[in-house]
Amino acid sequence: MELNSELDRLRKYSEIDAELKRAKEKHPNYPTDDFKRLAIIQEELGETFQAALQYHDEDGHYDKVRKELIQTAAMCMRMLENMEIDHSEY
């Protein structure tokens, strides 16, 4: 049981990691401004809200909610990675 939940956790992180890699390749120039970085996260979160609304109120698919949430998590990871680069005192 614990092994299965650990595998499930690792599978989710692996999806986030793959999305982060894809995003870095597609958008290699990452902003240095915290507010622009947060705006990217906000944009992905907004798309997650939109997908959830479409799922609940229209004929949207739940996979889209999951996909957008993974993109949001990947953008959070990208900001965290760059914070460590920009502010090595952390």
Ligand SMILES: [Mg+2]
């Ligand atoms: Mg998106």
